[in-house]
Amino acid sequence: MPDRRLDVLAIGNAIVDVIADADDDFLAAHGMHKGAMQLIDEAQAARLYQAMGPAREASGGSAANTVAGLASLGLKAGFIGQLGDDQLGSIFSHDIRSLGVEFATPPRSGIGATGSCLILVTPDAQRTMNTFLGAAQVLEPDAVDLAQVADAAILYLEGYLWDPEGPRAAMYKAMDAAREARTKVAFTLSDSFVVDRHRGDMLRLLEEGRIDILFANGVEILQLAGSDSVDEAVATVAPQVQTLVVTMSEKGALAVRRGERANVPAERIERLIDTTGAGDLFAAGFLAGEARNLGLEPSLRLGAICAAEVIQHYGARPEADLRSLAKGLFD
């Protein structure tokens, strides 16, 4: 891969997380699927927020969390995502830029509030997410700078953004530019309900060879393969993509690339607090390894280290310096 200005350029939801504790009864009373993400509109968000306990706020968004992890690992990263012109938007911009991430998408007024994700953390540390996409869903293809895509070694796309039409068109545009520029394309399925809603599109992306690295968790890969065995699902999907990465929470993760297979256990942790961002930070570690050509197994280990950091505190962005946690493996 030629030396590029950016190691990774991501397109994703620009969102601020609103994190509160809740119990299982609260999830049941509000008809939520534990561990999943559901899209809600502004009125639903207002009702749910009213019912929630006191919260803490922090920048979020799946691919944005990944990019924050990459920056913490010392990689050069860029981000594309749409904010509203408001205080939450300022928080998001500040946080991502203060990490040294290139973020040039201008906030827009008149398109509604900056997106937010109401996250309920249950005593088992699982997170259940209710996303009001707001301005994030108004991302237009114009926001994709073709030169920036060409300047990146890897383009990373967030499956959550597949729902709204504008961002989907923006991602198609970016994938075309990536192919042209020999930028690798990485894609995360994000959530089993996303796969459920867009399985045809996802399979077509693979068939058309548009994706070089596919990230899925155990449930998502089953959903995509239409199987009830992870081994079988991996065997079905792996031949359709250059690199397949499957994360399985406390069971670790595996990767398959052209017949080569690697797996790692989950890192030991002291105390599990909030699993929000686990998959996002795993992707950060793996992509960092890929960008530095470490090979499958070290890249998986880097992913596991980054995921372990983020689940030991509230919020989906790393708090420790990931570069020093990854010492030895990296740099």
Add this chain to the structure above:
Amino acid sequence: MPDRRLDVLAIGNAIVDVIADADDDFLAAHGMHKGAMQLIDEAQAARLYQAMGPAREASGGSAANTVAGLASLGLKAGFIGQLGDDQLGSIFSHDIRSLGVEFATPPRSGIGATGSCLILVTPDAQRTMNTFLGAAQVLEPDAVDLAQVADAAILYLEGYLWDPEGPRAAMYKAMDAAREARTKVAFTLSDSFVVDRHRGDMLRLLEEGRIDILFANGVEILQLAGSDSVDEAVATVAPQVQTLVVTMSEKGALAVRRGERANVPAERIERLIDTTGAGDLFAAGFLAGEARNLGLEPSLRLGAICAAEVIQHYGARPEADLRSLAKGLFD
């Protein structure tokens, strides 16, 4: 004390905290006094925010934190404070109301943004605060509902609010109503620089018998008494107020009431993370004890328990259920 609808009604800054890690060099480069609070204007806030690392946001404000602690202990509390009509204001309102606190001050537009406090936490867990008061300083005497003051057993006032004229007038109005209704008045000096700026006023409040319970930390009591020995300062100030409470960080706290003296050590903690809110939560515990007539020593212990909870995580609001932490002492 007759049975009142509210145990404590507080008047304070309605503020959202923006919390980031920083090192001593950062504080020095920005001319900050470690551990203190300085007032900054909107332009200074914007410059400082730009220089800060990624942050987390949570409702704050000194007396508001105290009220949150009281609610977590199961007491009936009310709050008066001014918000702007914006997203940070909505966060503050949500958080305080979701705790069951009576908060009826309407947000106002056209008075600037909701106040915020840029808090830098150094590796020694000390917090250094830079407050942009914003809408909080526009609190008017009209915001004080005399019937609400009369319905409270204790009125609690935040020294930080003594700087701007409107809130100061609002607090005088509330103190007059409290005297009329035989509501006890508690006052926290908040910060040594506040005492420095308003020492004459503070001494006059004591002289006029307007304050029943005075909260100070070690530095503030020295400043108020114009002394360089805490023992001497306590001996000077104690005769001027019914109840004097002095907190001394890891050295514990003491209280003096009409010759009776009590002291407690600091509670043991597992890990010190962020001292923001320590004094505020100490006040919550002590006031809860006072409201339930527990006596000086148990009230101090309750204060120490609440302070110990809040310094073991980021942010100035309790995360654990304080009522269950205080079991045995209380309820």
